[in-house]
Amino acid sequence: MSALPRAALPGRLQRAPEGFLQPAQIREVAAGRRGFLRSAFAAAAGLRLAGAARAQPPGEEVILRPQPWATSLGQPVAAFPYGQPSKYEKNLMRRESPGLTRVSAASVAFSPLQGMFGIITASGLHFERHHQGWEDIDPSKHRLMVNGLVKQETVFTMDELMRLPSVSRIHFIECGANTGMEWGNVAVPTVQYTHGMLSCSEFTGVRLIDVLDHLGYDRKKGRYVLAEGGDGSGMTRTIPMELVESGEVLLAYGMNGEMLRPENGYPLRLVVPGVQGVSWVKWLRRIEVGDMPYATKDETVHYVDLMPNGQLRQYTSIQEAKSVITTPSGGQMLLDKGFYNVSGIAWSGRGKIKRVDVSSDGGRNWRSARLETPVLSKALTRFNIGWVWDGAPAILQSRAMDETGYVQPKINQLRAVRGTRSIYHNNAIQSWQVAQSGEVSNVQAY
Amino acid sequence: MSALPRAALPGRLQRAPEGFLQPAQIREVAAGRRGFLRSAFAAAAGLRLAGAARAQPPGEEVILRPQPWATSLGQPVAAFPYGQPSKYEKNLMRRESPGLTRVSAASVAFSPLQGMFGIITASGLHFERHHQGWEDIDPSKHRLMVNGLVKQETVFTMDELMRLPSVSRIHFIECGANTGMEWGNVAVPTVQYTHGMLSCSEFTGVRLIDVLDHLGYDRKKGRYVLAEGGDGSGMTRTIPMELVESGEVLLAYGMNGEMLRPENGYPLRLVVPGVQGVSWVKWLRRIEVGDMPYATKDETVHYVDLMPNGQLRQYTSIQEAKSVITTPSGGQMLLDKGFYNVSGIAWSGRGKIKRVDVSSDGGRNWRSARLETPVLSKALTRFNIGWVWDGAPAILQSRAMDETGYVQPKINQLRAVRGTRSIYHNNAIQSWQVAQSGEVSNVQAY
Numbered sequence: 068m069s070a071l072p073r074a075a076l077p078g079r080l081q082r083a084p085e086g087f088l089q090p091a092q093i094r095e096v097a098a099g100r101r102g103f104l105r106s107a108f109a110a111a112a113g114l115r116l117a118g119a120a121r122a123q124p125p126g127e128e129v130i131l132r133p134q135p136w137a138t139s140l141g142q143p144v145a146a147f148p149y150g151q152p153s154k155y156e157k158n159l160m161r162r163e164s165p166g167l168t169r170v171s172a173a174s175v176a177f178s179p180l181q182g183m184f185g186i187i188t189a190s191g192l193h194f195e196r197h198h199q200g201w202e203d204i205d206p207s208k209h210r211l212m213v214n215g216l217v218k219q220e221t222v223f224t225m226d227e228l229m230r231l232p233s234v235s236r237i238h239f240i241e242c243g244a245n246t247g248m249e250w251g252n253v254a255v256p257t258v259q260y261t262h263g264m265l266s267c268s269e270f271t272g273v274r275l276i277d278v279l280d281h282l283g284y285d286r287k288k289g290r291y292v293l294a295e296g297g298d299g300s301g302m303t304r305t306i307p308m309e310l311v312e313s314g315e316v317l318l319a320y321g322m323n324g325e326m327l328r329p330e331n332g333y334p335l336r337l338v339v340p341g342v343q344g345v346s347w348v349k350w351l352r353r354i355e356v357g358d359m360p361y362a363t364k365d366e367t368v369h370y371v372d373l374m375p376n377g378q379l380r381q382y383t384s385i386q387e388a389k390s391v392i393t394t395p396s397g398g399q400m401l402l403d404k405g406f407y408n409v410s411g412i413a414w415s416g417r418g419k420i421k422r423v424d425v426s427s428d429g430g431r432n433w434r435s436a437r438l439e440t441p442v443l444s445k446a447l448t449r450f451n452i453g454w455v456w457d458g459a460p461a462i463l464q465s466r467a468m469d470e471t472g473y474v475q476p477k478i479n480q481l482r483a484v485r486g487t488r489s490i491y492h493n494n495a496i497q498s499w500q501v502a503q504s505g506e507v508s509n510v511q512a513y
Numbered sequence: 514m515s516a517l518p519r520a521a522l523p524g525r526l527q528r529a530p531e532g533f534l535q536p537a538q539i540r541e542v543a544a545g546r547r548g549f550l551r552s553a554f555a556a557a558a559g560l561r562l563a564g565a566a567r568a569q570p571p572g573e574e575v576i577l578r579p580q581p582w583a584t585s586l587g588q589p590v591a592a593f594p595y596g597q598p599s600k601y602e603k604n605l606m607r608r609e610s611p612g613l614t615r616v617s618a619a620s621v622a623f624s625p626l627q628g629m630f631g632i633i634t635a636s637g638l639h640f641e642r643h644h645q646g647w648e649d650i651d652p653s654k655h656r657l658m659v660n661g662l663v664k665q666e667t668v669f670t671m672d673e674l675m676r677l678p679s680v681s682r683i684h685f686i687e688c689g690a691n692t693g694m695e696w697g698n699v700a701v702p703t704v705q706y707t708h709g710m711l712s713c714s715e716f717t718g719v720r721l722i723d724v725l726d727h728l729g730y731d732r733k734k735g736r737y738v739l740a741e742g743g744d745g746s747g748m749t750r751t752i753p754m755e756l757v758e759s760g761e762v763l764l765a766y767g768m769n770g771e772m773l774r775p776e777n778g779y780p781l782r783l784v785v786p787g788v789q790g791v792s793w794v795k796w797l798r799r800i801e802v803g804d805m806p807y808a809t810k811d812e813t814v815h816y817v818d819l820m821p822n823g824q825l826r827q828y829t830s831i832q833e834a835k836s837v838i839t840t841p842s843g844g845q846m847l848l849d850k851g852f853y854n855v856s857g858i859a860w861s862g863r864g865k866i867k868r869v870d871v872s873s874d875g876g877r878n879w880r881s882a883r884l885e886t887p888v889l890s891k892a893l894t895r896f897n898i899g900w901v902w903d904g905a906p907a908i909l910q911s912r913a914m915d916e917t918g919y920v921q922p923k924i925n926q927l928r929a930v931r932g933t934r935s936i937y938h939n940n941a942i943q944s945w946q947v948a949q950s951g952e953v954s955n956v957q958a959y
Contacts, residue, residue, distance in 0.1 A: 200587025
């Protein structure tokens with residue numbers, strides 16, 4: 068990851084707030100030849116017109132004479148029966164981090180959080196983490212077996228599952244290794260690579276508890292569930308029955324209004340809200356009810372937390388409260404002094420986000436950000452706050468608090484307990500440094 | 514629309530609940546050689562195991578020996594940097610209704626509601642309605658002019674707009690002509706064509722009131738806003754200032770986490786929650802503040818309601834409470850008797866959905882459906898309810914009530930007031946007839 072080539076980075080001009088000006092216009096700004104918005108929104112609270120006359124932005128002639136698109140017959144409907152993003156958005160893509168793993172089939176593609184809005188992740192930008200690559204499984208051939216401590220062991224077709232009572236819920240999914248590079252102060256350059264193993268979707272499916280109730284599971288002895296994937300990695304994870312009994316665990320086939328994407332487990336995956344992504348077993352083919360944890364490879368050898376004393380923490384599945392500013396963020400550039408909308412996301416595996424504070428001076432002073440609604444349990448929450456940049460160096464941070472009262476820690480607080488050799492469960496406060504040039508970069512601030 | 518060729522219909526085997534079985538398996542079911550789920554879920558409430566032994570579904574051997582996808586190295590991450598649906602989902606697409614208009618650039622592509630889940634519309638399936646086609650406008654060349662009764666007339670670049678305070682909100686958008694064919698009892702065959710000018714997304718943008726406040730609009734005289742699009746149709750619509758002052762009207766650039774799609778107005782559109790889609794002006798290039806309604810072509814000649822007395826209702830913009838069952842729905846087929854999850858969507862331009870009732874006997878008896886959360890103002894609400902089909906003919910209906918107490922009317926109630934010559938604002942209860950064969954079709958039931 069430290070070998071990340073610059074070519075793999077998203078372009079600086081890729082996205083808001085610096086996304087749409089042409090390079091020549093950006094050079095003009097850098098040379099001080101434009102004053103737009105310098106004093107436009109005087110302060111976040113007031114939103115009143117600043118006294119200074121506003122410089123005429125260039126290019127106003129474009130609205131005074133008809134543009135080609137205003138004088139022609141455009142494209143027909145259903146030109147794309149399945150729609151695609153604008154050609155001007157093609158740099159906004161998920162990206163692999165070259166060198167992170169030896170095989171691209173057992174790797175990660177990160178979501179471009181720096182250019183994303185709101186809480187819903189467009190499915191085309193959903194992060195990927197595979198252990199032996201992804202397959203596009205024929206749903207008419209896919210089966211789900213439910214066995215173990217149930218009265219009636221059963222094999223379901225997809226058609227059968229989709230006739231059962233269905234629920235739809237919005238939840239985040241985060242890989243346990245998200246932000247893992249920051250344990251060792253690698254300072255990965257962009258939020259895509261620091262936090263991009265994170266997405267949030269509306270999932271539709273059947274509550275696992277309804278199926279287990281229906282098949283008559285052993286409520287006393289059957290305190291664990293094994294979930295097994297149908298891909299070549301043989302992914303298997305233990306889920307405590309309390310989570311299933313909460314009604315939150317889903318056998319999901321739908322994501323953001325359509326069927327799951329192949330890379331996200333089509334046609335069936337487990338949804339385990341609040342729990343790290345590896346437990347959301349993709350291409351789900353088997354659920355077994357058992358009387359003890361299964362201690363599979365992927366919960367004993369991998370996905371364990373290496374502590375300073377050399378011991379390993381197991382089954383640390385819940386994703387604690389966390390937040391990050393997505394714009395401005397590393398690799399972006401502030402064009403000019405003046406007002407900026409600082410925007411980010413917060414989430415907690417324990418429930419709802421209660422508050423997000425934002426600092427522009429490395430954590431000395433904090434202001435509470437505005438949370439966009441709806442604020443949902445175990446889902447991303449979007450926050451926004453206005454900030455007037457005075458042109459001096461600054462360090463932007465966000466700090467989430469969830470409804471349990473838990474407060475997102477600083478990285479040195481986490482390291483004091485967990486050391487620096489962990490991979491998983493880094494939920495520390497992220498710092499973005501704004502240089503006098505306007506360039507934003509990843510730093511670790513204490 | 515009555516000339517709709519069968520070839521344009523989605524295949525019966527396209528989607529749940531009959532989506533994934535192979536034709537040979539469906540023939541087996543039709544011949545009575547399978548009993549799966551016939552008595553599986555005994556009743557919606559109980560979810561208890563039915564007494565009868567469950568027939569072994571065919572194809573269980575597939576899980577007993579390894580499938581190819583379980584014994585191979587799959588596809589790498591970022592094989593699609595921008596992800597796509599499964600190849601098995603390619604029939605789920607938006608579709609033009611041939612013959613509805615003379616030119617495909619001034620037509621409609623309908624969303625395939627029969628195969629969609631939850632409340633979020635995948636942007637690739639968002640409906641399209643253009644008046645002179647769509648364009649993929651270079652955002653660095655796009656401008657928004659704000660003029661009229663403001664102290665400081667201004668032209669904004671996209672970069673400038675995206676630096677302003679931002680909000681994200683989930684709202685439905687429905688064309689005023691949605692379900693328009695049903696005024697005349699055309700009985701369009703599928704829910705895609707009856708109700709598919711309807712989508713729901715998370716929109717991100719700037720509140721128009723913040724911009725008008727900032728530029729100093731005339732609060733006393735400036736009671737109307739004109740919104741003007743940048744495409745060749747010169748779409749212009751009047752928006753009452755009260756809607757703007759409510760804070761709900763947005764200058765939106767984001768949709769479902771990414772930039773708007775070109776067909777949905779990239780890079781900027783107006784969002785007017787609760788109001789018919791035509792007012793959500795796409796490719797938005799100008800906002801003018803005025804002292805009276807503008808009486809533009811698209812609000813005087815088009816988008817007016819023809820009443821029985823020959824007069825026209827104008828400015829009937831709010832979309833009243835409405836609902837529809839999306840599965841089972843016209844063109845689908847019930848494979849067998851037994852339990853089905855009946856699922857649909859409800860929405861109101863006046864606020865939140867309070868209740869949805871479902872009938873399986875053409876409106877004589879009603880049961881309240883379960884509403885999925887979150888239930889949001891001026892957004893789709895997903896409802897689900899269990900239903901055991903006894904094999905006899907049935908008529909499925911849903912009836913929405915919103916938080917104002919308004920109840921979705923029957924078609925004959927609407928016709929008594931509005932006649933049958935309207936195009937717009939048909940929010941009547943939709944009826945789906947289930948034949949003994951299991952085939953579902955569109956009927957008008959009183």
